[in-house]
Amino acid sequence: MPLVADRIVPWPQVKPYDKQSVPVPGTKRPGQSAHYRNGIWGLIDEHTPNSLVSLDQLFNDGLRIGKDREFLGYRPVISTNPLKFAPAYTWLTYGEVDLRRRYLGSAIHTLFQKGDLVGGEYDTVGIWSPNRPEWQIIDIALQSYNKVGVSLYDTLGKDSVGTRTNFFINHAHLSIIFATSEHISTLLKLAPKLSTVKMIVCIDKLPSEAANLIREWSEAHNLKFKEFSELEAEGKANLLQPIPATPNTVASICYTSGTTNKPKGVVLLHKNLAIATQSNLYGLELPDHAILLSYLPLAHIYERVCELCTIAVGGRIGYFTGDPLRLLEDAQILKPNFFPSVPRVLNRVYQAAMVGGSVPGLKGTIFKKALQAKLERLHATGESKHAFWDRVVFRKVQAVLGGQVQLVTSGSAPISSEVMDFLKIAFSCEVAEGTYGMTENAATCCKSWPNDPTASGTVGPPHPVNEIKLLDVPAMGYTSDDKPNPRGELCVRGANCFSTYYKDENNTRESVDEEGWVHTGDVAEIDQRGRVKIIDRVKNIMKLAQGEYVALEKIENIYSSNPIVSQIYVHGDGLQSYLVAVLIPDPILLSKIASTLQDKKVSPGDAAALAAACKDARVCSHILSTLTKEAQRNGLKGFETVKRVHLSLDPFTVENRTLTPTMKIRRKDAYNKFKVELDGLYSLGEPSKL
Template sequence: MAAASKFAYLPVPLPADANYKKQCVEVPGTKRPGQTAHYRSSLHPFVTLKTPNVFTNLLEIFDEGYRRSKGGPFLGHRPVISTEPLKYANYHVWQTWPEVDARRRALGSALHKLFQEGTLGGGDLPTVGIWSKNCPNWQVVDLSLQAYGKVGVSLYDTLGKDSVGAFSINHAELTVIFATPAHIPALLKLAPKCPTLKLVVAMDDLTAQTKSVLSAWGETAGVQIKEQSELEELGRANLIPVLPATSEQIATICYTSGTTGQPKGVVLTHGSLAQAAHGYMYQFQLDNETTLMSFLPLAHIYQRVMELVAIGMGAQIGYTTGDPLQLLEDLAILKPHMFPSVPRVINRIYQSAVATGTAPGIKGALFRRAVATKLYNLRNHGQFHHALYDRLVFRKLAGVLGGRLRIFTSGSAPISANVMDFMKIGILSEVIEGTYGMTENCGSFVRTWSYDPTSSGTVGSPLPNCELKLVDVPSMGYSAEDKPYPRGEICMRGEQRFSYYYKDPKKTAETIDEEGWLHTGDVGALDDSLRLKIIDRVKNIMKLAQGEYVALENIESIYGGSPFVAQLYVHGDGLQSYLIGVAVPDPVQFAGLISRVRGKPVAPEDIGTLSEATKDPQIVAAFLAELQKQAQKHQLKGFEQLKRIHLTLQAFTTENGCLTPTLKIRRKETYEFFKGPLDALYALGEPSRGSTKL
């Protein structure tokens, strides 16, 4: 009889006696001036790579999943049944665990042979690029890299064309990139700027004509074009066993999507990623019958770690079309049990559902009564279900999400407490916020506890393998001694923390201190249950609701270059997906603008007319159009551009608190000063981008 796996105890459920009122414990003797004590989870003993029976590398995760799967289905996708118009099948085609195992061994063996013989490689690390939307082949490539000692480098579109191309390819010294056929022409255009690139592998088979054209183009650029199936065939003819892996071995370089300067290459080891997944196996109740939906980009760490959790549990992963407009159709066809999501998607679900409450007659009244009753029961009695209203009202909403959902997670950006409360009572599934983290800690740090009725608005407490502390930020008035709750910069420590920024020791030293703490740049507070709440940013870089980072001061400086602007404040809210601002117009240019729009001259000294014009929608639109010329000139991305503007002749001054003595904008004070008009701009709702199905 085979011995039981040492990982058989996973997943670990929430203890029956969990004390929701004390979700952290202090590590004795760690309180020091200028910071809180170190906090750990109160649920479980602290876990490290040296703890017995924990995952220490990615091969252990795959092997455990393979054992649990019993040969069942693993990776599924909706095949394309028509290209013109584009149409997907209403079913998934599945590859089994043994089939994927055979493919990863074949592909990994081929890559190892090419690196060993010098056809590929030559840089500091044996790096391999992947540029593709989520699909089974993305996972097959990554699994092969894990199994044969290669370093994956995921490329994604939001880095911008230049970054995806020249910078990332050259910085990571990529000699081979796996790409979808649609991306290959872009890579061949970049090839002259990327001297290391030798091979581009099409992840899907090409037509004979397409391959001939691309190969001829590749020859002129010194780049070979092959199909992934060719490499797998090469590997089957030269098969070698999977290579052992250690926790210290580098598994991937993830490039962050920062908006100032070039992206940073975050170096993550097998141990870091294994520990990230291991931490989430506490409370996430998955098994080999679970289907996880792959919708968020695999190039981002959040989705990647969620899929590692699924792999370790022997689960199934269903890949979507990748089209947000087909999300509801994808959900209806896959019927997932687990759906990692982000606030922007959740807000659309929420808005669509709440619209039902405005329906006339009995239908709208029933919905409003059901929501009010369940919210009252949640907030006052900790109850998530209602026998009558779940059957009459909320079963339909759950059905829109596939009807089988058991775990719904929100991560990557902040979300409103009201929205989270609605989701908790509305979709008949466990709803978890707090896959709060960053690429630098594998997106694995804190999470809310299962069925915590009062956790909305917080991101929970540390996973069993993480430590948390808050450090004073004197310049912003935050202190570990603040009452009623300690506040400060959030710092984390744990073995899912990244090793270093690739080829950038200076930024590494700025981010990881001498005691191994990762300084996140976020400001947090601990509430009366010792749950973490995000309240600010140390630096003026913030994350929008769709997960994109924006550097507010950088954007202000770009727009401030417009002759129409005397002063400008750019405002972002983590619960919103776009930026707004306050501008004090230059009187001369503003007078000229008003004259052109209205067809009659206005003098810069005519303060009454200028003031009145700041409230004229036509003038405001014309002013914003002038600002957009600056955005286009400096190639700001869509999410970096101002979508709405409040015009005022009231200058930012030291007297009204908007400026420091050195004439820098005080961000919190400026927001408070203009809170009314700024909140009114967001109250108008998201600017229209066309219709959606959500």
């Protein structure tokens, strides 16, 4: 059995920054580029020596590093009224989690064996819970006893809980669901529509009165109800040895968030997730017993793979309290080394820092000088540290996340190169746009290399587990023969990639071709250093009246890097020649703009005054001008630039069904919400040239 250290592959002493990926000779064909592979490590798969090929193997690696090492951490509640959490983290060790996964796995397997639980094509088990230690214990138990985990989005809005949860449960044929106490009543109300469910398990400890009441309510629907500790006790009394998985054992059905239509269930094998984790261990540089701060939803593949990497190296995972307003407090107590994040969070960090630093006087001057000095050094050498400016200026930014962060990753959506550069110099650590990926390739496709002076704006070369190619998109004017660099739809292949959507042959055929290439829907360019740059979208594009194609998500991402933008929805009509938008402004910056233009003090907390400012033509014109400058600075074409904007204080949320659980815009629902206002912008007629 290989040593755990053998799975971590270090960077070579000299990185070939000029050849980060290389074309495979003889693979160029008409209508597509050559196949590109990682410039250092080539292509790995499940047959590569010392590679992880199953998830139970991965957990055992973490366990072998030390069963007494801290593993899963949380802040206990010490008061419910008012809600208050302990000032320190409490930890479960690897050894304790090992025992609990055996107890839980034994109980679940026995229930399926006895016929108390009845699987469909697979023995599926649902998890409906926010991030917490029990989520990971359940998932590890399922991996260890050949069960298939199905995570339900904990962030579903009230309006969509019934329909979407009902769909997930019946589609995946769930017969047992682990849920936190706040979801139990929802499940019982849905019970008449849940034809497959036989048992509900409450993850939380309940008062005996409440537990008895729920038990009676469950029995009325012919459902069995158990508490988490009760199921663990049953497994402890009838302990079974873990069942080794094969690489091709199904591990999870992970549902996409569904921005345009019903979600798709991505069937992920043990090897898909294990080899994706292995690929992320190439070049991973974290301290011994590193800490990850877990706050991104575990129903989303990106967070799951980040946590799997942490487990594989015997690291620690500290879960946030569940309240976004306490996230920074959690970070300052936990002091994480690894902070997986998303652009919507990192953009706010950037905006807050820039607003805080852009003040008059000596403080603002020092901030600008420090910023300029570090950016020049970054672009010249790739070095993100500076002994003087880190101590004088940027340690305050670093302290926001606890002061010990060594790796920040940005995933799930594009982020601007300006924001990436700032984050690198502000946190003085590796900040990677990636891994770039999707549910269908286990969040693993490309990743930028550390200390690359010009990496920002790219997602780096393909991972060691992947090869990529570009397909021509004639309708959008992108070809693999474009100069100076090939362009086209990005396709990816590798042992981490899925092969089927659950019970969905049509979408499977559209996404995966006969050679195993997954078509991502992203348009990319491969630059002369072998790095991938995402430049457009094939999916979710629309054609304006004059025949020009526009990728609305790309445009939204560009505008979102501006501090005034809290949220933005860009809308196009095929009968019109220009774009319009709904913008939810940052209240602090909106108050400053309104105060200046209206010549009176407008407070960020004065909702009525801010609402009035949103209707002020001067304010709208000023913000539109700001957006136009942002568009020009990022090279948007005239037809890609928003020409009219509606300001609103009514945000896009999961609750009002305008956001997916992974915080992406639901375009149809967003349009319906602001249909009157958007149609009103178009009714004004075509604007004059700006």
